[in-house]
Amino acid sequence: MTTSFVGSSIQRREDDRLLRGEGTFVDDIAMDNTLHAAFVRSEAAHALITGIDVTRALEIDGVVAVLTYDDLAGTPLAAPLRVSQPHPAIRHARTPYPLARDEVHHVGQPIAMVVARDRYIAEDAAAVVHVDYQHLPVAVDLVGAARGEDGPAHSDMDGNVYASLSEHVGDVDAVLAKAEHVFEYDLRYERAAGTPLEGRGLLATFDELGGRMRLWDSTQAPMMVCHGLAPLLGLEPEQIEVISPDVGGGFGTKAFQLYPEEALVPWAARWLGAPLKWIEDRKEAFVGSNQLRSQVTHVKVAVDGEGHLLALDVRYLHDNGAFCQFGILVPSVTASELSGQYRIPNLRFSFDAVYTNTTQCSPYRGSGQPYATFVVERMMDWVARDLGIDRAEIRRRNFIPPQGMPYDTGLSFPHGNRSVYDSGQYPAQFETLLEAIGYDGFAAEKAAAAAEGRRIGLGLTCYVDVGGTGPYESTKVTVLPDGSVSVVAATSDTGQGHETMYSQLVADQLGVPMERVRVTTGDSRRTQYGFGTWGSRTAAVGGSSAVQAAATVATKAKAIAARLLEVDAGDLELADGAVRVKGAAHVAVPLTELVIPARFGRTSGGESSPGLTAASYWSPSAMIFSSGAHGVVVEIDPETYDLNILRYVIAHDCGKVINPMLVRGQVLGGFAHGIADAFYERRHYDNAGQLLNQNLMGYLVPFASEIPQVEVRHMESSSPVSIHGVKGAGEAGSVPVPTAIASAIEDALGFPIDAMPQSPLTLFELAQRHGR
Amino acid sequence: MPAPKDAIVKPPPFTYHRPATRFEVDELLGEYGADAKLLAGGQSLVPMLNMRQMSPAHVIDLGGLVGEPSVPVWRGAESTLWFGPLVRHVAVEKSRAVLEGAPLLSKAMDMVAHPPVRSRGTFVGAIAHADPASELPAVLVLLGGQVRVRSHNGIRTLAGQELYAGPFELTIAADEWIDEVRLPPGRRSDRFAIEEFTRRDADFAVCGVAATVREVGDVLVTALAFFGVGATPRRFELSAMSSDDITGGQLDLAVRELVAARLEPHDDIHATAAFRRHLAERLAVRAVRRAATSERSTE
Numbered sequence A: 001m002t003t004s005f006v007g008s009s010i011q012r013r014e015d016d017r018l019l020r021g022e023g024t025f026v027d028d029i030a031m032d033n034t035l036h037a038a039f040v041r042s043e044a045a046h047a048l049i050t051g052i053d054v055t056r057a058l059e060i061d062g063v064v065a066v067l068t069y070d071d072l073a074g075t076p077l078a079a080p081l082r083v084s085q086p087h088p089a090i091r092h093a094r095t096p097y098p099l100a101r102d103e104v105h106h107v108g109q110p111i112a113m114v115v116a117r118d119r120y121i122a123e124d125a126a127a128v129v130h131v132d133y134q135h136l137p138v139a140v141d142l143v144g145a146a147r148g149e150d151g152p153a154h155s156d157m158d159g160n161v162y163a164s165l166s167e168h169v170g171d172v173d174a175v176l177a178k179a180e181h182v183f184e185y186d187l188r189y190e191r192a193a194g195t196p197l198e199g200r201g202l203l204a205t206f207d208e209l210g211g212r213m214r215l216w217d218s219t220q221a222p223m224m225v226c227h228g229l230a231p232l233l234g235l236e237p238e239q240i241e242v243i244s245p246d247v248g249g250g251f252g253t254k255a256f257q258l259y260p261e262e263a264l265v266p267w268a269a270r271w272l273g274a275p276l277k278w279i280e281d282r283k284e285a286f287v288g289s290n291q292l293r294s295q296v297t298h299v300k301v302a303v304d305g306e307g308h309l310l311a312l313d314v315r316y317l318h319d320n321g322a323f324c325q326f327g328i329l330v331p332s333v334t335a336s337e338l339s340g341q342y343r344i345p346n347l348r349f350s351f352d353a354v355y356t357n358t359t360q361c362s363p364y365r366g367s368g369q370p371y372a373t374f375v376v377e378r379m380m381d382w383v384a385r386d387l388g389i390d391r392a393e394i395r396r397r398n399f400i401p402p403q404g405m406p407y408d409t410g411l412s413f414p415h416g417n418r419s420v421y422d423s424g425q426y427p428a429q430f431e432t433l434l435e436a437i438g439y440d441g442f443a444a445e446k447a448a449a450a451a452e453g454r455r456i457g458l459g460l461t462c463y464v465d466v467g468g469t470g471p472y473e474s475t476k477v478t479v480l481p482d483g484s485v486s487v488v489a490a491t492s493d494t495g496q497g498h499e500t501m502y503s504q505l506v507a508d509q510l511g512v513p514m515e516r517v518r519v520t521t522g523d524s525r526r527t528q529y530g531f532g533t534w535g536s537r538t539a540a541v542g543g544s545s546a547v548q549a550a551a552t553v554a555t556k557a558k559a560i561a562a563r564l565l566e567v568d569a570g571d572l573e574l575a576d577g578a579v580r581v582k583g584a585a586h587v588a589v590p591l592t593e594l595v596i597p598a599r600f601g602r603t604s605g606g607e608s609s610p611g612l613t614a615a616s617y618w619s620p621s622a623m624i625f626s627s628g629a630h631g632v633v634v635e636i637d638p639e640t641y642d643l644n645i646l647r648y649v650i651a652h653d654c655g656k657v658i659n660p661m662l663v664r665g666q667v668l669g670g671f672a673h674g675i676a677d678a679f680y681e682r683r684h685y686d687n688a689g690q691l692l693n694q695n696l697m698g699y700l701v702p703f704a705s706e707i708p709q710v711e712v713r714h715m716e717s718s719s720p721v722s723i724h725g726v727k728g729a730g731e732a733g734s735v736p737v738p739t740a741i742a743s744a745i746e747d748a749l750g751f752p753i754d755a756m757p758q759s760p761l762t763l764f765e766l767a768q769r770h771g772r
Numbered sequence B: 001m002p003a004p005k006d007a008i009v010k011p012p013p014f015t016y017h018r019p020a021t022r023f024e025v026d027e028l029l030g031e032y033g034a035d036a037k038l039l040a041g042g043q044s045l046v047p048m049l050n051m052r053q054m055s056p057a058h059v060i061d062l063g064g065l066v067g068e069p070s071v072p073v074w075r076g077a078e079s080t081l082w083f084g085p086l087v088r089h090v091a092v093e094k095s096r097a098v099l100e101g102a103p104l105l106s107k108a109m110d111m112v113a114h115p116p117v118r119s120r121g122t123f124v125g126a127i128a129h130a131d132p133a134s135e136l137p138a139v140l141v142l143l144g145g146q147v148r149v150r151s152h153n154g155i156r157t158l159a160g161q162e163l164y165a166g167p168f169e170l171t172i173a174a175d176e177w178i179d180e181v182r183l184p185p186g187r188r189s190d191r192f193a194i195e196e197f198t199r200r201d202a203d204f205a206v207c208g209v210a211a212t213v214r215e216v217g218d219v220l221v222t223a224l225a226f227f228g229v230g231a232t233p234r235r236f237e238l239s240a241m242s243s244d245d246i247t248g249g250q251l252d253l254a255v256r257e258l259v260a261a262r263l264e265p266h267d268d269i270h271a272t273a274a275f276r277r278h279l280a281e282r283l284a285v286r287a288v289r290r291a292a293t294s295e296r297s298t299e
């Protein structure tokens, strides 16, 4: 093979278009006679709706319809939306009705939908829809809700715990009972949310004659939206065209569940017989788009005198907000990684998943993983402290060694896979980090700073990160009559650079220039089966399916060429847009000349199926795990308690790298999210369930100025699971950051940091409490 | 694909006016008064409209005023700095006249928002907006500036301190507006500093303080104005101190007393009243020390 695009930092093919403002996002798509929707959303966190008066709204010129629950009666939309991730442990599944029936469970829940000639009018009308509420007890605080002291969040439940799950390996109790040392710790993580630049957005139009629904949806999972909508619209999936055009970020908030709006907009477009658009505004995103977890944990850990981990018992509460469309996915992902990078022979977790009267939660970049890392790695620091062992040393003593791979943690991952680490070089990765962050010289550095009245601290953390989950992903690769190549992938790009990534992979397999590869993602007109983009899975799982499909096409091309050239297929290679004899490049047949013979299929040469085309539904046989270690040196202002990051090092292993520049972009973008999650972004609810920071002045998405320089060191442990050795890179950058920062702040200030995120205010209050 | 007309900003309906002269503004305000809002740089008003936090029936855009200076100018025998209603933040930031006559304002302007906001937001708009977290009203009050207020009934001048009734609230009548802000010339010997604490770079301050230090004989007279803490900006003087007092613990004591007696910090999600009090103290001490030990502003 002469060309090799895989492994090089090829410029993103998307950027020219996006940077010129020539991208096409949902709101850029204009259709004649489009109507616009606005939503009347609950102002109460928990209440009975005793009346809805829409008369004033209907009087406004330009208003076409105002829909409430009663208008949906007798349609599939009169039932609660489905749980997209069911689990037998869920005892009380509660999901929203597309429009609230009689009870609202969080501020922002849709109650009525206004459709008008334009959005201004729709908003004017929404503002005069009058809703009468009879307020009910509100559950906001996770612990209070779990104990049943607050709420219930759903008046038909007694408490708020909707699911409990527990699993164990070994005999935790026996080891805890006789271990040399048993330590107990409490930890807490507060609520944040993905804040994509582009909010959600929908444009739906129904073709009455053709019987086809077309929906442009700013989603990470168009195929699943298509299949999810079918029963609600009474159509076959093939009649529903879901297209995700350019998407300005998702981070999990746009993963599949079917949001109420996602069901209502296409349904109403058909009912009204006109294209209907809804673009989420920032205010709606704060209360209407999914958020991410708050969890409270109690840890019991048994160690021997040398700090070897013997048993770990983790109990936690998980706040899922008002509903559970994602089942118990987030707390289960936390559970699956409670072994961290360490050998822990006896391990047990149990959690209660809890409803509160807040916006519902779902995975957001890293899902439950940042929390697993927080629990395990803070614990490692504390065990080291309590035993008087060096923080680095205790990790060295417990790492899973490379020769221990694959390593079965004994835990399960959601969807039935076992949490088995496929590969990784944890000890070497850690030493790389220690050297780069200057661990050995840090004590002297800290003392010198202290002599100047400065408080600096060093933080460490290791982590694993799921880098490719099933069930499968699909890609179809076709050589077109002009010799160019079409790649159709079921995943949806939300800014990652999938067009570039897929074309690198396929161009290498087929020996064509990258410019000859055309990539279509996220369009259910072109492919029906597939999942979507989340969980760092696209390059590993979608990428494997692309490689497999392209390799099949290459095999077919060789078989036909072998016949035409009268040579053995084994002597052929694909290069420069042709199939040629290895070592005799002039004996070749261009791909263009293979297209027609291939159309005749097996009759013409015994190939398996007609066409220079193949589809792959590649499924990973086991889990794929990326890993890494982060180190940071921070300085805390002793007066304002502001955080200054002096240096930050990431040692990162995502297996084989397709495009180092794209990986770097993912890692750094994730890192920025991690900084946000450590010190800036936090959803503040008051006791009445009102979100106090509903805009970007109060909810602090960090600016570029808050993101420090970072040094990235790459390691490469090829995955034995994915076809091309690739592991995911999308989430790993963010997962360990809050934990590393917590570790560093603790080192700088000298009191335990057991909750995240922190802020100058929380550090001030902690300092007061610790008499500093 | 061209951007469609139905972009996602959606203020409530209003009637738009674009007067060409200050007199026309007077007339329009005389007619619509409480139902009207002036639009200057729009950096505060437009987001509030889009979030539908207010719904004025009339918006009067000052952007069409003819012949208004776009930069601050020296005027009068006393060499007062004058700011017209269309002087943008960026013009203040880059102004040589401000750097020489009111260097504290140049410094403060550095802390106001990001360049895109500064390229549209106006100085007078920020003074009128009365955001208690803004640097600019505090600077106006600390430097003893004045505002000229007008209406169809006439023109009057107020001391900066008299302008503010509360957060986002002015003492002037519904038909009055500000057509000029004036800052007195600084003394060559004055020294100054401004310190603020923000959560992110260029955010509104959680707490901040501007300080001037003036030599009077062999003592130093210090004045302070806080922002982000308290409802309206006020100017406080500390009792005269020697420069040793300022570098030593005397200053800390004086500031603590002032903060305890005169400030009424509030709680919000970024800071409790206790944390704001702490910040006000520490930032004031920092500011005064920095001012006292700084080079004189202009020599």
Ligand SMILES: Cc1cc2nc3c(=O)[nH]c(=O)nc-3n(C[C@H](O)[C@H](O)[C@H](O)COP(=O)(O)OP(=O)(O)OC[C@H]3O[C@@H](n4cnc5c(N)ncnc54)[C@H](O)[C@@H]3O)c2cc1C
Residues within 6 Å of the ligand: B037, B038, B039, B040, B041, B042, B043, B044, B045, B046, B085, B111, B112, B113, B114, B117, B120, B121, B122, B123, B124, B125, B126, B127, B128, B129, B131, B133, B134, B135, B136, B176, B177, B178, B179, B202, B203, B204, B205
């Ligand atoms: C992201 C962001 C960050 C910001 N950060 C800061 C910061 O750190 N510090 C800071 O000080 N400001 C900050 N601002 C606010 C900025 O300075 C605004 O420009 C300013 O507060 C208002 O000025 P404007 O010209 O935009 O006024 P407008 O938004 O047009 O008007 C503001 C208000 O003043 C009234 N008004 C305007 N002109 C007059 C007049 N001549 N007479 C009477 N009333 C009048 C209007 O009716 C309106 O009520 C920030 C703004 C944004 C968007």
